[in-house]
Amino acid sequence: xPVPPNSKAELLQGTLDxxxxxxxxxxxxxxxxxxxxxxxxxxxxxxxxxxxLYPALHRLEKRGLLDAEWGETETGRxxxxxxxxxxxxxxxxxxxxxxxxxxxxxxxxxxTVE
Amino acid sequence: MSDRxxxxxxxxxxxxxxxxxAYVAEGMTREEAERRANLEFxxxxxxxxxxxxxxxWYAAAAVLRDLGYGLRLLRRNPAFSxxxxxxxxxxxxxxxxxxxxxxxxxxxxxxxxxPEHLLQLQMVVNGRSSDSFSYPMIQALxxxxxxxxxxxxxxxxxYSVGPVDVPVRVPGSLVSGGFFAALELQPAAGRLLVPEDDxxxxxxxxxxxxxxxxxxxxxxxxxIGSALLVEGQPTTIVGVTPAGFTGANVGxxxxxAMTFQALPRLEPRRAGLLQAGNHFNRILAxxxxxxxPKEVGARxxxxxxxMASVAVSPTAPPERRxxxxxxxxxxxxxxxxxxxxxxxxxxxLYALMSITGLVLLVACANVANLLLARSSARRREIAIRLAxxxxxxxxxxxxxxxxxxxxxxxxxxxxxxxxxxxxLLLRLVSGPQAIRLDVGLNGQVLAFTLGLTVLTGLLFGLAxxxxxxxxxxxxxxxxxxxxxxxxxxxxxxxxxALQTALSVVLLIAAGLFVRTMRNLQAIDPGxxxxxxxxxxxxxxxxxxxxxxxxxxxxxxxxxEGLEALTQLSGVTAVGLSNNTPVSGGFWSQxxxxxxxxxxxxxxxxxxxxxGFFAALxxxxxxxxxxxLRDDERAPAVVIVNEEFVRRFIPAGRALGQRxxxxxxxxxxxxxIVGVVSNAAHxxxxxxxxxxxxxxxxxxxxxxxxxxxxxxxxxxxxxxLASAVETAxxxxxxxxxxxxxxxxxxxxxxxxxxxxxxxxxxxxxxxxLALGAIGLYGLLSYKVxxxxxxxxxxxxxxxxxTQVVRMVLSGGLRLxxxxxxxxxxxxxxxxxxxxxxxxxxxxxxxxxxxAAVIVxxxxxxxxxxxxxxxxxxxxxxxxxxxx
Numbered sequence: 001x002p003v004p005p006n007s008k009a010e011l012l013q014g015t016l017d018x019x020x021x022x023x024x025x026x027x028x029x030x031x032x033x034x035x036x037x038x039x040x041x042x043x044x045x046x047x048x049x050x051x052x053l054y055p056a057l058h059r060l061e062k063r064g065l066l067d068a069e070w071g072e073t074e075t076g077r078x079x080x081x082x083x084x085x086x087x088x089x090x091x092x093x094x095x096x097x098x099x100x101x102x103x104x105x106x107x108x109x110x111x112t113v114e
Numbered sequence: 115m116s117d118r119x120x121x122x123x124x125x126x127x128x129x130x131x132x133x134x135x136a137y138v139a140e141g142m143t144r145e146e147a148e149r150r151a152n153l154e155f156x157x158x159x160x161x162x163x164x165x166x167x168x169x170x171w172y173a174a175a176a177v178l179r180d181l182g183y184g185l186r187l188l189r190r191n192p193a194f195s196x197x198x199x200x201x202x203x204x205x206x207x208x209x210x211x212x213x214x215x216x217x218x219x220x221x222x223x224x225x226x227x228x229p230e231h232l233l234q235l236q237m238v239v240n241g242r243s244s245d246s247f248s249y250p251m252i253q254a255l256x257x258x259x260x261x262x263x264x265x266x267x268x269x270x271x272x273y274s275v276g277p278v279d280v281p282v283r284v285p286g287s288l289v290s291g292g293f294f295a296a297l298e299l300q301p302a303a304g305r306l307l308v309p310e311d312d313x314x315x316x317x318x319x320x321x322x323x324x325x326x327x328x329x330x331x332x333x334x335x336x337x338i339g340s341a342l343l344v345e346g347q348p349t350t351i352v353g354v355t356p357a358g359f360t361g362a363n364v365g366x367x368x369x370x371a372m373t374f375q376a377l378p379r380l381e382p383r384r385a386g387l388l389q390a391g392n393h394f395n396r397i398l399a400x401x402x403x404x405x406x407p408k409e410v411g412a413r414x415x416x417x418x419x420x421m422a423s424v425a426v427s428p429t430a431p432p433e434r435r436x437x438x439x440x441x442x443x444x445x446x447x448x449x450x451x452x453x454x455x456x457x458x459x460x461x462x463l464y465a466l467m468s469i470t471g472l473v474l475l476v477a478c479a480n481v482a483n484l485l486l487a488r489s490s491a492r493r494r495e496i497a498i499r500l501a502x503x504x505x506x507x508x509x510x511x512x513x514x515x516x517x518x519x520x521x522x523x524x525x526x527x528x529x530x531x532x533x534x535x536x537x538l539l540l541r542l543v544s545g546p547q548a549i550r551l552d553v554g555l556n557g558q559v560l561a562f563t564l565g566l567t568v569l570t571g572l573l574f575g576l577a578x579x580x581x582x583x584x585x586x587x588x589x590x591x592x593x594x595x596x597x598x599x600x601x602x603x604x605x606x607x608x609x610x611a612l613q614t615a616l617s618v619v620l621l622i623a624a625g626l627f628v629r630t631m632r633n634l635q636a637i638d639p640g641x642x643x644x645x646x647x648x649x650x651x652x653x654x655x656x657x658x659x660x661x662x663x664x665x666x667x668x669x670x671x672x673x674e675g676l677e678a679l680t681q682l683s684g685v686t687a688v689g690l691s692n693n694t695p696v697s698g699g700f701w702s703q704x705x706x707x708x709x710x711x712x713x714x715x716x717x718x719x720x721x722x723x724x725g726f727f728a729a730l731x732x733x734x735x736x737x738x739x740x741x742l743r744d745d746e747r748a749p750a751v752v753i754v755n756e757e758f759v760r761r762f763i764p765a766g767r768a769l770g771q772r773x774x775x776x777x778x779x780x781x782x783x784x785x786i787v788g789v790v791s792n793a794a795h796x797x798x799x800x801x802x803x804x805x806x807x808x809x810x811x812x813x814x815x816x817x818x819x820x821x822x823x824x825x826x827x828x829x830x831x832x833x834l835a836s837a838v839e840t841a842x843x844x845x846x847x848x849x850x851x852x853x854x855x856x857x858x859x860x861x862x863x864x865x866x867x868x869x870x871x872x873x874x875x876x877x878x879x880x881x882l883a884l885g886a887i888g889l890y891g892l893l894s895y896k897v898x899x900x901x902x903x904x905x906x907x908x909x910x911x912x913x914x915t916q917v918v919r920m921v922l923s924g925g926l927r928l929x930x931x932x933x934x935x936x937x938x939x940x941x942x943x944x945x946x947x948x949x950x951x952x953x954x955x956x957x958x959x960x961x962x963x964a965a966v967i968v969x970x971x972x973x974x975x976x977x978x979x980x981x982x983x984x985x986x987x988x989x990x991x992x993x994x995x996x
Contacts (some may be wrong), residue, residue, distance in 0.1 A: 030128065
């Protein structure tokens with residue numbers, strides 16, 4: 001998937017939030033590593049732009065789905081680490097279930113059309 | 115830079131550093147890695163901006179910034195701002211003014227605990243519903259603990275307080291023993307009145323209001339227990355009602371409350387008021403525990419028939435007795451207290467509210483038009499902002515905030531206007547008897563106005579805002595922007611047609627109300643009130659002022675007054691009567707002719723002196739007028755009107771027949787000595803009724819309580835008034851001598867209709883003016899836009915008259931569309947006010963025709979200036995400018 005153009009950001013916003021929550025669920029991470037992880041795990045299909053990533057992180061933090069604290073990376077740089085809050089965990093489970101259902105539904109539709 | 119911004123900056127710099135490291139690790143040079151990373155990251159500032167947006171305080175700051183921007187823009191276009199703010203101010207001001215009167219008169223709860231539980235009782239006799247009850251009914255009903263937890267009756271009453279020679283009139287109330295318990299009021303000091311105070315022979319005690327305590331005792335606690343002279347009787351003040359409570363009669367102030375049983379000792383003359391048959395009290399009650407208002411009503415229906423006899427006076431004629439025995443009681447919500455104005459003004463006030471609501475809509479359409487015009491001027495600014503990356507939502511927000519700023523400014527000015535408006539409206543509604551009602555701003559009114567303001571701002575701002583951003587940056591930047599301009603014309607046309615539709619509704623409403631007023635003013639009341647002054651006189655007050663007492667002197671006071679006024683130069687006729695026509699008050703009796711009952715209807719009675727008919731220019735059709743010798747020693751005589759003769763003495767001579775009042779010891783066996791022309795009695799709108807006139811000086815002295823002189827004179831009314839007042843002050847010093855005009859009293863009787871006509875007329879004209887401005891603006895714009903087209907047409911040979919016709923017909927087409935929508939709407943709406951009209955139907959053809967003509971004429975007038983401008987287009991100049 002190419003980098004989503006700005007006009008479709010709204011449509012994909014929920015998706016990006018879900019991906020961030022999932023990534024952070026694997027362990028606390030700073031913004032850069034979250035972007036890297038998403039890119040790696042998706043096999044370079046999904047690239048997260050900073051312009052979308054940081055507003056999303058701040059939004060999720062404000063909604064209480066992410067907790068954040070400043071720490072030091074292995075290279076000795078100060079960085080802001082995000083981790084999943086309890087509410088974030090619940091939200092992730094809900095959204096994952098919803099996503100699964102949606103994906104199955106879309107897949108089913110596409111297959112019958114084929 | 116704030117701490118949060120610093121942190122954000124650090125976070126983003128960390129990201130860049132990580133990315134640069136990664137690229138260096140991939141083998142790039144440091145410079146290359148930095149360049150690449152920066153490029154990929156995009157606008158750091160934009161990312162920061164979006165991160166900040168997610169903070170709520172930041173959103174607020176952005177709104178504040180938009181607000182400041184909006185205000186600056188308004189300041190830069192003073193003409194536009196003034197017109198827009200003024201339109202909105204008039205609309206919101208009118209709505210706020212009317213709502214504050216509605217709130218005060220119809221919606222405001224009494225300042226008591228749980229006003230929503232209070233019930234007001236109603237009595238239905240012969241299908242007619244009334245709020246009024248006699249004291250025996252209050253007593254009987256308050257015993258019914260199975261229906262009411264508590265029940266109180268009350269009535270307004272004015273007390274003479276202080277020494278007998280210099281008494282002060284204090285507005286107050288008579289209440290039953292259960293009154294304060296029913297309202298669940300807690301005293302501010304001392305105690306409130308209880309049922310034991312309302313027993314015959316109980317000590318004279320009074321409760322004063324908090325403001326009376328404040329004003330007369332400076333809140334001194336020793337006021338409780340102190341004595342006060344009420345009607346010359348020592349009375350003990352036992353307590354103070356809580357601040358803010360001034361009785362259960364809305365619009366009246368009660369500073370002093372005493373029980374009904376105090377009345378016989380205060381004023382033995384009025385003791386009879388406590389007997390059955392005198393329905394002058396209102397009842398408020400709370401349901402017995404666990405009962406809903408509906409269940410209370412049901413229990414009353416069952417319980418009342420066996421109690422109904424308490425309502426019947428021993429002297430009541432059989433029909434009345436029967437009707438009372440078959441009466442029913444009802445309950446309705448009573449938490450807002452009682453006022454006679456409510457039933458009178460509820461429909462007019464809601465009608466006015468609807469009218470001002472429509473006016474506000476017209477004003478909104480006007481401001482929307484102005485905004486549309488301005489937004490085409492701002493097209494380039496908006497396009498640039500869209501192009502450099504502002505989202506559409508952002509710009510819509512900016513434009514909406516500008517609209518809300520406009521609405522807010524309009525509302526602020528409107529609220530200032532409403533303060534005067536509501537006071538004025540209240541004065542118009544209350545007429546001569548002043549209503550004491552606070553119509554200032556309070557939470558409810560402010561909430562209403564605030565809601566209205568936001569709604570207004572959104573209403574006139576939304577469409578222009580979306581329209582302004584609809585084109586997107588490309589189209590608008592391309593220059594001529596025809597697309598946008600065309601769309602603007604389209605939306606403006608819709609708005610102008612809508613304005614026309616609303617205007618036609620308002621004009622027809624105005625026409626109906628104005629014609630109703632005219633019809634009422636054109637009624638011939640049968641007497642001439644023009645040039646007649648009235649002067650009220652309370653003989654006992656006059657006697658008290660001269661230090662003499664006793665009923666024997668009462669007639670003498672009136673005779674002397676009559677004589678003094680008759681001798682006054684410039685006075686042509688003087689009459690005296692216990693009741694004046696079309697005053698709202700009345701005295702009516704069942705009559706017997708030659709001992710036989712005639713008809714069911716009661717006849718209006720007037721006790722009049724000789725000169726009454728002359729002063730009112732009523733014509734004697736037969737027989738003679740009264741003379742001063744028709745007094746208590748002379749044989750009883752009577753004059754009846756022609757309607758009386760037509761209905762009750764169809765055959766034979768009226769003169770010499772004998773008239774008696776049924777079921778009374780007064781006015782018995784009176785000989786008809788005259789027949790007088792018909793005239794209105796209680797109100798202008800009533801049908802003709804048989805009326806009876808008895809000699810004023812033949813009345814028993816105890817029935818000569820209060821009377822009014824009617825004085826007709828030559829010359830100006832003002833000069834007559836000062837002459838009369840001077841003479842009366844000399845004759846009866848210490849007695850207030852204030853004349854009033856009879857015409858004012860007659861007009862007062864159609865006050866409600868005059869009020870509706872004036873206000874509906876005002877708002878109709880206002881809407882018409884706003885609509886004309888809208889149409890003028892639209893046509894001017896179109897002419898400007900089509901200058902080159904008009905130039906081509908004229909170059910091709912079109913004549914100036916053809917151009918004028920073209921522009922005008924464009925405007926009139928919109929007016930036509932507006933009429934097509936507005937007329938059916940007006941027909942529908944006018945049915946709702948049918949009950950407020952007189953002498954015409956809601957679909958009165960002349961009114962509708964007049965409204966259509968006025969509207970069409972206004973349309974032509976509004977279109978004429980732009981049309982003429984179009985016809986003056988110089989073809990060559992127009993073509994060259996393109």
